[in-house]
Structures are given as C-alpha cells and as structure tokens.
Amino acid sequence: MTNKSTNIIALDAMGGDYGPKATVPATIKSVTENAINVVLVGDETKIKHEFKNFPKEITEKLKIIPSEGVVLEGESPVSAYRNKPNASVFIAAGLVKKGFADGFVSMGSSGATMAAATLLFGTIEGIERGSVGGPVIGYSPEMVIIDLGSNVDTRPNQLVDFAAISSEVSKIIFNKKNPKIGLLSIGSEKGKGNLLVKETYELLSKSSLNFIGNIEANELFNAKVDAVVCDGFVGNIVLKLTEGLGKVISKEVLELTKNKKISDKIYQKTNLLEFWGGGPIYGLNGVGVIGHGKANVSTICNAIKTSDMVIENNWVERQRIAIKKIRAEIN
Incomplete structure (x- = not known):
C-alpha cells in the first residue's frame, strides 16, 4: 500500500490540450492510487462537470481553487501576468508562494509556467534565471x-x-x-x-x-x-x-x-520526458513542474509524482547548498 504523502500539489486544471478532461481524472488517480494530495485550480464549473464521471464520495473531498482565464501558448508570459493575474497557472503558483501548497504542476504554456514560478518564487541566490x-x-x-x-x-x-x-x-x-x-x-x-x-x-x-x-x-x-x-x-x-x-x-x-x-x-x-510527465524548474525558491501540452492522464499523474518526489527530497535547499559550494570553488 502506498504511504500517503503529506505534501500538497496545486494542479493547473486548465492547462494542456485537454484541460479538465485530463487533469480531473489525473487528480483522482493521484489521490486514490498514489496517495498524493492534489488541489485543482481552474474554472469551477468546468472542473465539476468532469466530476460526474466519478463516485461522489471521491469528488466531494477534492478541493477546487477558482481561477479566471487561461494563458494561451504563444501569448507573452509577462503580459499575461499583468493582464491575467487570476489565470489558473498564476493562481496555482501563488498557492505555493503563500504556503498553501508545496509545489505546483502545469501542462499549459511553458513560458507562462516559467514566468509564474520565476516571478512568484524568485531565483536562488547566485542564480540569474531558472x-x-x-x-x-x-x-x-x-x-x-x-x-x-x-x-x-x-x-x-x-x-x-x-x-x-x-x-x-x-x-x-x-x-x-x-x-x-x-x-x-x-x-x-x-x-x-x-x-x-x-x-x-x-x-x-x-x-x-x-x-x-x-x-x-x-x-x-x-x-x-x-x-x-x-x-x-x-x-x-x-x-x-x-x-x-x-x-x-x-x-x-x-x-x-x-x-x-x-x-x-x-x-x-x-x-522519455513523457514517462516523467514533466520537468521541475531548476534554480528557484519553490517547486514548479512544467509538463507537456499534449499530456494524457497517465502523463499528468507522472508529473504530479515528480513534483511530490522533489519536494520530499528537500529539493530547493539542496540546490542552494550545491550552488553556494560550487561558487566558492570556481571564484
């Protein structure tokens, strides 16, 4: 039996080509089979529409954090941050920033995901960019x-x-x-x-x-x-x-x-990236995972597991120590 994780992962439910049609089943699978706590961030109506395909005793326990809008692929991430501050990817990253979640995952615009994580978490001291x-x-x-x-x-x-x-x-x-x-x-x-x-x-x-x-x-x-x-x-x-x-x-x-x-x-x-579901953004003061836009249910589950794994391994602090050490060696 899988040990239940104490970490909370905020999932951008609107991200990716399939949105809630893939993120909701992935959340339910992650919660029931992988014992990972997942919070859905997105359009509450669209998310609940997908709940009808699953037992009520499971869906009624899931938490939804409402958001407004989605950052489209190709849209300027910085402009989107200014014009769509309540878009799902920014709200998901914000939950980590505020301490309500331990990491976030998005299958949406990679540029927006990177911008959300960088702007809200900031880079580790000595790192210029994630x-x-x-x-x-x-x-x-x-x-x-x-x-x-x-x-x-x-x-x-x-x-x-x-x-x-x-x-x-x-x-x-x-x-x-x-x-x-x-x-x-x-x-x-x-x-x-x-x-x-x-x-x-x-x-x-x-x-x-x-x-x-x-x-x-x-x-x-x-x-x-x-x-x-x-x-x-x-x-x-x-x-x-x-x-x-x-x-x-x-x-x-x-x-x-x-x-x-x-x-x-x-x-x-x-x-092989499909197996992992996505990759963590390195060099930041927080955990964010960028997934593939065409991700299916299995791929999203893998991205959620990846996020949980790096959190469990004290990822941010280990990076800080590694950067501090190597800077001392080469300077």
Whole structure:
C-alpha cells in the first residue's frame, strides 16, 4: 500500500490540450492510487462537470481553487501576468508562494509556467534565471540533460550552475553517489568547442564535481555520463531532434513490420520526458513542474509524482547548498 504523502500539489486544471478532461481524472488517480494530495485550480464549473464521471464520495473531498482565464501558448508570459493575474497557472503558483501548497504542476504554456514560478518564487541566490531539464533519451534513461530550452544565451558561470544542479538531480532521482558530468561539445578533446564551452570547461575543471570532460552528441545514447550540460539553444535542438527522429523511425518501422508494439517501443525510447510527465524548474525558491501540452492522464499523474518526489527530497535547499559550494570553488 502506498504511504500517503503529506505534501500538497496545486494542479493547473486548465492547462494542456485537454484541460479538465485530463487533469480531473489525473487528480483522482493521484489521490486514490498514489496517495498524493492534489488541489485543482481552474474554472469551477468546468472542473465539476468532469466530476460526474466519478463516485461522489471521491469528488466531494477534492478541493477546487477558482481561477479566471487561461494563458494561451504563444501569448507573452509577462503580459499575461499583468493582464491575467487570476489565470489558473498564476493562481496555482501563488498557492505555493503563500504556503498553501508545496509545489505546483502545469501542462499549459511553458513560458507562462516559467514566468509564474520565476516571478512568484524568485531565483536562488547566485542564480540569474531558472532552467529546465531532465532525462530525455530512453537509451540513456538515467542521464539528465540541462538546459533544454529556457536559457538560449548563457555564460560560463551559468553552465557551471547547471552542472551543480544536474549533479543533485542525478543524486535525487537516480541515487547516483558521485554523478559523472559531461559538457556537450563538438569533440571530446579539451580544446574542442566554442568559446562558451572552452571557458566552461576550465571552470568545471576547478570544481569538486565529477567532471569527465567534453562529450559528443553521438555519446548521448550510450549512458557515458549521468548528467549533460549545455546551453538551452543546443539542448532544445537535441530534445526536438530526438523526439522528431523517434517519431519518423517508429512510423517507418510500423509501415515495414506492421508491428505496433515494436513501433511504440522505439517511440518511447526517444520520448522519455513523457514517462516523467514533466520537468521541475531548476534554480528557484519553490517547486514548479512544467509538463507537456499534449499530456494524457497517465502523463499528468507522472508529473504530479515528480513534483511530490522533489519536494520530499528537500529539493530547493539542496540546490542552494550545491550552488553556494560550487561558487566558492570556481571564484
């Protein structure tokens, strides 16, 4: 039997392509099967409309925090924060800020989720901006990549921060004792890469992290390291290329073999983020998880579990300690 979590997760019930049609069933599954406390944030009428599909003795115990409006994908996050302060994602993050929830999850606009968390939680001392990352490739299922797109223009110090944080992620999620850190570059030799990579290499070499040097993109599939560091521009290309290639190959395999089981397995191997449901935003004074817009019930449940897991492992404080330590080492 699953032990009941004492954490409270605020779920943006309006986020994602399916809104309450997916978030309500995911909440009920999380509460009943995973024993996690979830608060629904969104349009009360639309949320309660989905309650009719479930036993009243379950739904009447669920808490709904009303909100007004939704931030659409592509909408300016900062403008939305000013013009739609009561949108579901901002209310959900606000519950964490006020201490009514321990973390929040949103499958809505990734930009709005990042903005909500950053503006309301603030960054950990020494961190300029939050970042996102996590396991991406099923052939290296315990390898974390940071950053996956939130910081496209970075400086060496920021990549060093990513390395420190990714090391903690690897310890928390995969119980790695001394995670191996690799710097993504165009060659494994020390002098290979652009100026950013070269300067970052020098800084990481001064740290107490288990930095093994540069790794190349073709090595991402053989689990050579536990964590990969790169700027968000490169990381997002890696993410989208892996996802896109996986879809094309799985489709081709299905056409050639007519075997959907094999085709689906290939797709899952190249779209590992769906397993985790979403990734925590790193470097902030609070827990927020960014999910995938096309998330289904199972994926949302996984995102809720991810949020609960990082809270249980004292995630924010561990990041603070890691950043403080590495700054002392490289400065």
